[in-house]
Amino acid sequence: MKSILIAMLVAMTLPFGLATSARAGAGDVVVENAWSRASIGTSRPGAAYMDIRNAGDEDVMLTGLRTDLAGMPEIHLTSTNEQGVSSMSPVGEIAIAPGETVALAPGGMHAMLMQLRRPMEEGETFPLTLLFSDGGEVTVEVPIRGIAARGPDD
Amino acid sequence: MTLTLFRKALWALAGVAALALVWPLLWADYRADRARAEREPAFQADFELTDHRGMFRTQEDFAGRWMLVFFGFANCPDVCPTTLSEVATIMEGLGNDAEQVQPLFISIDPERDTPSALADFVPRFEAGIIGLTGTPDQIATTSQTFKIFYERFEEASAPDGYTMSHSSQLFLFGPEAGYVASWAYNTPAEEILADLRERIAQ
Numbered sequence: 001m002k003s004i005l006i007a008m009l010v011a012m013t014l015p016f017g018l019a020t021s022a023r024a025g026a027g028d029v030v031v032e033n034a035w036s037r038a039s040i041g042t043s044r045p046g047a048a049y050m051d052i053r054n055a056g057d058e059d060v061m062l063t064g065l066r067t068d069l070a071g072m073p074e075i076h077l078t079s080t081n082e083q084g085v086s087s088m089s090p091v092g093e094i095a096i097a098p099g100e101t102v103a104l105a106p107g108g109m110h111a112m113l114m115q116l117r118r119p120m121e122e123g124e125t126f127p128l129t130l131l132f133s134d135g136g137e138v139t140v141e142v143p144i145r146g147i148a149a150r151g152p153d154d
Numbered sequence: 155m156t157l158t159l160f161r162k163a164l165w166a167l168a169g170v171a172a173l174a175l176v177w178p179l180l181w182a183d184y185r186a187d188r189a190r191a192e193r194e195p196a197f198q199a200d201f202e203l204t205d206h207r208g209m210f211r212t213q214e215d216f217a218g219r220w221m222l223v224f225f226g227f228a229n230c231p232d233v234c235p236t237t238l239s240e241v242a243t244i245m246e247g248l249g250n251d252a253e254q255v256q257p258l259f260i261s262i263d264p265e266r267d268t269p270s271a272l273a274d275f276v277p278r279f280e281a282g283i284i285g286l287t288g289t290p291d292q293i294a295t296t297s298q299t300f301k302i303f304y305e306r307f308e309e310a311s312a313p314d315g316y317t318m319s320h321s322s323q324l325f326l327f328g329p330e331a332g333y334v335a336s337w338a339y340n341t342p343a344e345e346i347l348a349d350l351r352e353r354i355a356q
Contacts, residue, residue, distance in 0.1 A: 087319030
């Protein structure tokens with residue numbers, strides 16, 4: 001009887017144990033300072049910015065994004081050459097080393113939110129899920145600031 | 155013989171005297187030329203475009219004011235709203251001097267950026283920015299005048315299947331429409347504001 005109880009206890013705690021081991025990867029990713037700008041309707045893409053920190057001690061690989069706000073969310077990179085010409089292209093996967101922070105910030109990388117399903121209204125938030133190669137996910141509520149916002153707080 | 159020598163000496167003296175007289179004049183003239191060349195702007199703002207209210211506009215409409223000019227497109231989610239918001243910060247920071255500065259956003263995506271498309275975009279930054287667009291030809295001519303680069307490239311994931319690369323500097327033109335300065339994209343608004351204030355005060 002006692003052994004059955006122990007077995008049951010072990011069986012119950014096992015999922016927790018698995019969840020804890022998964023924390024070594026995507027589970028140790030901390031997303032801070034997330035913000036975005038209000039959109040004008042849904043015909044033009046939106047952009048969201050944030051700091052993605054790997055607080056664990058293993059490399060993590062950011063492979064994609066998911067949100068109910070946009071049909072096609074992707075991380076894009078704006079690059080500006082020596083002649084001052086800026087262009088934009090999809091980034092693909094982003095490796096984040098332990099202790100490192102990848103910043104999505106104006107003029108660098110941004111979460112490009114294409115095919116908006118609803119307008120991004122100032123004062124609201126939307127959930128954005130970051131997908132990692134180990135199958136882990138991190139969901140963050142992104143506040144929507146005014147169209148002329150310059151950062152998470154100004 | 156001695157007379158000839160004397161004459162030669164006289165002529166030489168006269169030559170030196172003439173040179174001494176003329177040289178400062180030549181020098182002054184040369185210096186003035188140099189100064190003029192230094193003061194003369196590299197190029198003049200020159201355009202014939204339609205603003206976001208549908209009005210025909212040229213640089214002459216803004217004579218006597220400074221023009222803060224930048225290029226972009228309304229479908230641009232990162233660089234353009236960032237620049238527009240930086241310009242809004244600059245205009246706000248100028249306070250009373252803002253009347254002396256006209257910010258102009260010139261579209262390099264004339265296909266999508268009709269005046270009404272710009273009317274739905276530019277005024278939202280509440281900085282008195284005027285959006286300008288035109289026919290593809292007008293935009294091409296404007297880009298040559300301003301020596302800027304833009305290019306459409308196919309990008310399957312972008313809205314309508316294309317996006318634009320473009321010069322992202324902010325250009326300053328003086329009250330006579332002459333080019334004064336430019337700032338690279340990502341120059342902090344505060345830095346541009348300080349520079350601009352100094353130039354306006356001069």
